[in-house]
Amino acid sequence: xxxxxxxxxxxxxxxxxxxxxxxxxxxxxxxxxxxxxxxxxxxxxxxxxxxxxxxxxxxxxxxxxxxxxxxxxxxxxxxxxxxxxxxxxxxxxxxxxxxxxxxxxxxxxxxxxxxxxxxxxxxxxxxxxxxxxxxxxxxxxxxxxxxxxxxxxxxxxxxxxxxxxxxxxxxxxxxxxxxxxxxxxxxxxxxxxxxxxxxxxxxxxxxxxxxxxxxxxxxxxxxxxxxxxxxxxxxxxxxxxxxxxxxxxxxxxxxxxxxxxxxxxxxxxxxxxxxxxxxxxxxxxxxxxxxxxxxxxxxxxxxxxxxxxxxxxxxxxxxxxxxxxxxxxxxxxxxxxxxxxxxxxxxxxxxxxxxxxxxxxxxxxxxxxxxxxxxxxxxxxxxxxxxxxxxxxxxxxxxxxxxxxxxxxxxxxxxxxxxxxxx
Amino acid sequence: xxxxxxxxxxxxxxxxxxxxxxxxxxxxxxxxxxxxxxxxxxxxxxxxxxxxxxxxxxxxxxxxxxxxxxxxxxxxxxxxxxxxxxxxxxxxxxxxxxxxxxxxxxxxxxxxxxxxxxxxxxxxxxxxxxxxxxxxxxxxxxxxxxxxxxxxxxxxxxxxxxxxxxxxxx
Numbered sequence: 344x345x346x347x348x349x350x351x352x353x354x355x356x357x358x359x360x361x362x363x364x365x366x367x368x369x370x371x372x373x374x375x376x377x378x379x380x381x382x383x384x385x386x387x388x389x390x391x392x393x394x395x396x397x398x399x400x401x402x403x404x405x406x407x408x409x410x411x412x413x414x415x416x417x418x419x420x421x422x423x424x425x426x427x428x429x430x431x432x433x434x435x436x437x438x439x440x441x442x443x444x445x446x447x448x449x450x451x452x453x454x455x456x457x458x459x460x461x462x463x464x465x466x467x468x469x470x471x472x473x474x475x476x477x478x479x480x481x482x483x484x485x486x487x488x489x490x491x492x493x494x495x496x497x498x499x500x501x502x503x504x505x506x507x508x509x510x511x512x513x514x515x516x517x518x519x520x521x522x523x524x525x526x527x528x529x530x531x532x533x534x535x536x537x538x539x540x541x542x543x544x545x546x547x548x549x550x551x552x553x554x555x556x557x558x559x560x561x562x563x564x565x566x567x568x569x570x571x572x573x574x575x576x577x578x579x580x581x582x583x584x585x586x587x588x589x590x591x592x593x594x595x596x597x598x599x600x601x602x603x604x605x606x607x608x609x610x611x612x613x614x615x616x617x618x619x620x621x622x623x624x625x626x627x628x629x630x631x632x633x634x635x636x637x638x639x640x641x642x643x644x645x646x647x648x649x650x651x652x653x654x655x656x657x658x659x660x661x662x663x664x665x666x667x668x669x670x671x672x673x674x675x676x677x678x679x680x681x682x683x684x685x686x687x688x689x690x691x692x693x694x695x696x697x698x699x700x701x702x703x704x705x706x707x708x709x710x711x712x713x714x715x716x717x718x719x720x721x722x723x724x725x726x727x728x729x730x731x732x733x734x735x736x737x738x739x740x741x742x743x744x745x746x747x748x749x750x751x752x753x754x755x756x757x758x759x760x761x762x763x764x765x766x
Numbered sequence: 767x768x769x770x771x772x773x774x775x776x777x778x779x780x781x782x783x784x785x786x787x788x789x790x791x792x793x794x795x796x797x798x799x800x801x802x803x804x805x806x807x808x809x810x811x812x813x814x815x816x817x818x819x820x821x822x823x824x825x826x827x828x829x830x831x832x833x834x835x836x837x838x839x840x841x842x843x844x845x846x847x848x849x850x851x852x853x854x855x856x857x858x859x860x861x862x863x864x865x866x867x868x869x870x871x872x873x874x875x876x877x878x879x880x881x882x883x884x885x886x887x888x889x890x891x892x893x894x895x896x897x898x899x900x901x902x903x904x905x906x907x908x909x910x911x912x913x914x915x916x917x918x919x920x921x922x923x924x925x926x927x928x929x930x931x932x933x934x935x936x
Contacts, residue, residue, distance in 0.1 A: 367911055369933045380790070384797055384837050392927040404894035410794060459890045464836040466860055481837040483923045485931070494934045495913055529781050530829035533855050563829060567857055620928040701857065706834070727785045727833060729809035 346593020380409035381463035386458025388486035398402030398492030400433035406444035411701030452582030472552035474571035500599035506543025508607030516551035517742035520558035525622035533563035639671025643722025652747035658764035707732025773832035783833035799845035820847025831860020874907035
């Protein structure tokens with residue numbers, strides 16, 4: 344028999360069977376997660392399914408992030424019901440302001456190499472950066488998993504993405520993800536898993552790998568997985584409460600296809616409205632006026648992202664008049680570190696609005712909502728029309744550096760114009 | 767299991783994401799599918815929701831239901847009286863959510879199906895068969911996995927799980 348991919352190995356362990364691409368398997372889930380966006384419906388399904396207790400409260404995580412910054416009467420009621428359920432059943436609860444679910448799943452050490460994580464939010468694939476098979480589900484599947492601790496999955500075929508070379512100054516993980524979206528298209532990895540490999544993958548920091556895994560779902564992927572290495576071990580050393588077993592692919596694993604991406608050849612990229620795979624070099628969009636800049640979300644709201652943006656803003660010493668810069672740290676831990684090192688004070692003093700950790704502005708579930716006809720440059724993962732709550736706004740996706748350079752000039756700008764502020 | 771449907775095609779394009787199906791900002795006001803169905807496709811075509819009639823079939827291109835995993839993008843479609851979606855491919859979370867709620871996802875070559883065409887759909891164990899009654903053309907859909915047929919046959923994941931409290935591969 345030929346060897347196995349990382350996905351096949353993790354799903355074999357989780358299903359106690361010899362799982363191969365194309366098989367349907369029933370898996371034991373290591374951790375299940377839901378948000379205030381998905382848990383309320385899951386609780387309806389849970390009741391309708393005659394759910395009595397949850398499979399393991401310590402492995403069920405609720406995060407209130409979608410309506411975190413500004414709960415209104417209706418959303419507050421949704422959260423109140425989920426909060427009451429978590430308290431009664433002993434589930435883990437992260438409340439408003441703690442952070443975005445995907446960041447918390449990683450920061451808290453719950454996402455570990457070799458694990459099977461299901462999350463009722465499509466960007467649950469983020470956990471693949473830590474060598475977990477992490478995938479998104481809906482509320483009904485979450486309810487069934489809450490009861491049984493299990494889920495049925497079709498074992499995906501895998502696309503091997505070999506990253507070579509090192510990115511030049513001004514080119515970041517987000518640019519790699521966008522370049523890959525351009526290459527694969529919005530459904531190029533549908534029903535399949537991505538496996539990131541090669542010397543270029545080893546050079547990426549954990550925060551960078553999280554961006555690529557997070558964006559995998561924008562190509563339709565079921566999971567986007569990296570190998571675990573010394574960086575993974577270091578990241579988890581102070582976080583993971585339990586031991587873990589990293590999973591490597593076999594040398595003779597079978598891949599559906601293979602793609603090579605030379606990071607040294609990449610330029611800063613930008614996704615044009617309203618499609619994630621409508622990607623061009625930033626230069627081709629340069630000059631377009633920008634009215635709002637969002638640096639944050641589960642894609643681009645980590646410490647290195649906000650540092651990346653801050654270096655350019657501080658070096659330029661100004662934000663262009665008429666540009667509303669919104670900074671949304673991905674979690675309380677991120678926010679605390681950026682307060683401690685003075686970053687938030689420095690860019691706050693320049694006029695940037697710092698908002699509490701949460702998903703609101705990315706998916707239009709909480710303010711700030713872009714103005715009519717506004718051009719927004721965002722470090723998020725989606726630019727669908729109306730995504731941020733206003734169908735007349737145009738959303739461009741780019742790295743935090745490109746977002747910051749554009750905030751400084753008031754129009755879309757290649758971050759390499761701020762060479763002294765790049766790393 | 768055999769399901770027969772006869773309906774009018776409402777034709778959509780490629781990459782119809784769940785935010786286009788129903789805006790995520792709508793679900794903070796209500797999760798009631800009866801309310802949400804009035805806002806279906808509002809950001810791409812504000813008049814479309816009012817024109818959908820019970821029994822209509824959604825016909826799309828590639829990657830239907832991409833984006834968010836939010837389940838109201840399925841329940842609001844069902845509330846509009848739509849029983850099946852025909853698409854060249856589905857985002858996997860939409861596909862799962864559809865099955866779990868009894869909305870039938872039919873993966874088939876939808877090229878050339880005209881808006882308003884009268885479609886006859888027969889879903890059987892070996893796959894779906896679609897007849898475009900406008901021009902008599904027959905289209906074969908991909909077969910559905912056994913566990914999917916079983917969940918659909920029992921009316922969705924709720925009745926399936928009430929009975930078993932677990933998953934079993936048939």
